[in-house]
Amino acid sequence: MPTNVVAARLLHSSLREVFDRASLPDTRVRVEPQAAIFATGEEDESVYLIESGQVKLSMASAAGKDCLLAIYTSGELFGESCFHGAPKRIETATAMQPTVIRRASRTDFLAEVEKARATEALLRHLAGRMIERQVAVFDLVTMPSEQRLAKVLLGVAEKLGTVEGVYLRLDQKISHEELSQIVGTTRPRITAFMQRFRKLGLIETEGRAVSVHRARTKEFIGSER
């Protein structure tokens, strides 16, 4: 493992400790599935840490089309857009499962970051978020939707799945509808692609669980075009 990855993890965990000190105990909240933590247009200048569960970030267009920007899970920080200083949220954060989060106000968190001399860790974190979005833009512009789906599946499986031999197993954490909102296509196409992936041996499904074959999927993403 490259040393810089190790460094990033250490710094990340230090951010978590900083968050612990910045958040008051009574900010621990249990959120039901489908419930919003914050929504577009709301005033909310806080950052959040996920203790357990999963949260998705999304934006909706005037026409009612949704875009799913990211999925975060246990131990992850989200809501960093408040550092921009605009009082209103531009995106919506929704629990995907029964989820427990903790909240810290932007100012409290920044004060603790300064105290702990963790500014660099925070910058690293924010730059990481920027790069994640940047890569998403790149993929949308340069890859065909089928390959984007493969990449998204692999990414989600690596983040949320459990290792099971050559497979990463995902237990029904994400619907075709949601996948379509990440990939940028329609739900029927997702279904069709998934069918094809099954034939190609990239994935296996049993019930609602999906297992992603790591090596084959990686190869598929790299190949063709």
Added chain:
Amino acid sequence: MPTNVVAARLLHSSLREVFDRASLPDTRVRVEPQAAIFATGEEDESVYLIESGQVKLSMASAAGKDCLLAIYTSGELFGESCFHGAPKRIETATAMQPTVIRRASRTDFLAEVEKARATEALLRHLAGRMIERQVAVFDLVTMPSEQRLAKVLLGVAEKLGTVEGVYLRLDQKISHEELSQIVGTTRPRITAFMQRFRKLGLIETEGRAVSVHRARTKEFIGSER
């Protein structure tokens, strides 16, 4: 004007002053058009400030497809991805015109930011970059390409153009090819859309210059769907 916008401007200019102190005089470089300032895969942990000219950020796929992420101009900072801590660039920065830039190493810049207590301004800036990318993802996922083009034209015109009555005039700063790499479509489609925009009165062209009708273009982006 909302007070937070004013605050953002003040903080932004303070970042520039910080940059001044962090960059050594001999880091001022003149870059010829089409020349790279840094390229994907290169080791470079610096941030840059544009004194004059224009710089584009792009990424290229293995298949040779390019994605144009952003265009920056005089007074803007770029290269913030180095705050992530990875030694190598994931994107390429290219001068679009004869351009003069100044450079500051990541560490020098961060040291000066701390000295000047400008950490919040830097966080605000980075969060802003993240949001820019995020909105780009959203647009790619939810808007048809014709509207995306209209939005891109308006954005570029507001950034680089000069006010001329109800129009914003752009003097041939950007080719159809480049537009296609922002919008995420092919060059012939850009040409066709531009044609249509002309008929609809959204833009006017004389020679290589393009004038964007602000109000009409805004309305077009908001309307339909």
Added chain:
DNA sequence: GCAGAGGTGTCCAATTCTGAACAGACGCGG
């Protein structure tokens, strides 16, 4: 003044994609 290099305008066949519809499967709560 000519050649060549971009850039723009245009066309078209092949392909991909959308949007809407409908049926069946599954799981949850009453």
Added chain:
DNA sequence: CCGCGTCTGTTCAGAATTGGACACCTCTGC
């Protein structure tokens, strides 16, 4: 164990998009 809602699987006609081609234009440098 029944009904309902959500999710998946499937189909399809129509629309949008691609990618390749070619002509023309305007610069630039030789």
